[in-house]
Amino acid sequence: MTDGEVVEDFYGVYLLLCTNPKYRGRTYIGFTVDPNRRIKQHNRGVRAGGAHRTSNRGPWEMVLIIHGFPNDISALRFEWAWQHPERSRRLREVGKKKARELRYDFCLRILANMLRTRPWARLPLTVRWLQQQYIKEFPAGLEPPIHMPVAYGPVKPARVKATPSHGSEEIECLEICSICGETVKKTDVMRCLASSCALACHIICLAKYMLKDEGTGMLLPVEGPCPACGINLLWGDVVRLKRGCYQCQDETQEDHWADFLSQVT
Template identity: 50%
Template sequence: MGPLGGAVRPGRFFGVYLLYCLNPRHRGRVYVGFTVNPARRVQQHNGGRKKGGAWRTSGRGPWEMVLLVHGFPSAVAALRFEWAWQHPGASRRLAHVGRRVRGEAAFAFHLRVLAAMLRAPPWARLPLTLRWLCPDFCRDLCPPPPPHMPLAFGPLPASRARKDDGEPATDRGSQDQCTLCALALQDEEGPLRCPHPGCVLRAHVICLAEEFLQAEPGQLVPLEGQCPRCKNSLLWGDLLSLCQMGSKEDNDDSDFEEGHWTDLLEM
């Protein structure tokens, strides 16, 4: 089980997005949602409820997906983030965030809430990426995201097959074993690999997390660590992102609609 609930499956994509309404009659409205497939999800919102869109966005389009937060370790972690972003006044972790003030645009308010969330536990230690999908909407967050959370711009890169860069032939016999515990690696576990050329590290997520957390006892999610094989510094978020991009598994799950899991996910 992951530290925030739910099985950690680094080969899957879980994201929370911000929509902006371009309809002149409703311009400025925003919507926060969860998705496993951003491109499909925005099409559903613009297609209305009959196409799988949410009732709050139906008939008010077109909508633009302008911002995406991704890198969550599980669907439950992403859904909790979504719920708190939608209901900051009801989340005990965001009690320090003031309400939307008079004259404050909904878009600006949601960015203010997001900035506070990325600096608050438990989200502050997650390997998240903040991706601006539309450059015209890009704004600096105040306070900025933690240093281990990178900013990205443009659409998500297409999935690409994993490749072994300069991997010595003598080490290929151990590809099916975890470098750290020597136990078998299962395909569905999404073994982590060191991205540095020539390094043959392949490890279970849990094994490498425990290795990194030796320097931070008491924490549940690592931020960075040293590769046990090549000794290069690695960011935990980068390792999970590489694993996600290398996965050949299709994300064909249906998205969760708003209001689902409210009682379960309340923080």
């Protein structure tokens, strides 16, 4: 898992599967900002930073990871609900593990329901299978929402670049927001997926614009029209573009999601 797609602002919740014949079929759900380092820790034991539940029970395979969370708090809440569906008020209808149901299949069934349950159903998440031999289809009617792509293969977080020193390098290029008319920093700008579109706007302005026909009470849109060219955009695709999942970026991306949520609530 050392090579793979580079993702900015990586927060992931993963599923481990034990391949040790003595403990075969056991699973473990956890949170990480570096999946390649984390799987090594699990297989090396507690002294290397692994969890007590996985120590001396390996080898373990990291088979699936959900990433694209706005911050670590959001990912940790998702992790807790996935680990404790019986205690989560949002997952009460999922039901308990069936008598002949494999633990691995039960974990996937919980996940399938979570991805279609608010608040997680509106997040720009990516479902990524890391090990081909363990891929399974989601139950009919419980497929991930259209704005959540299913990806395959390894992934690694982008390295954080050093903050530039004081001086001319600190001067940021400003653009004009296409919606509110105020200036927006180049590192903060949201753009359209169409390469010919000149859209440049604040994340909050774009979210409010796309939410204008969805009524009140929503914090994040799922999809909506581009204010500049009018094409329909999936919110998750726009966010992934900004975070560098579709193109290289020169500047270090900061996590603006916590600020966004605090301003629209």
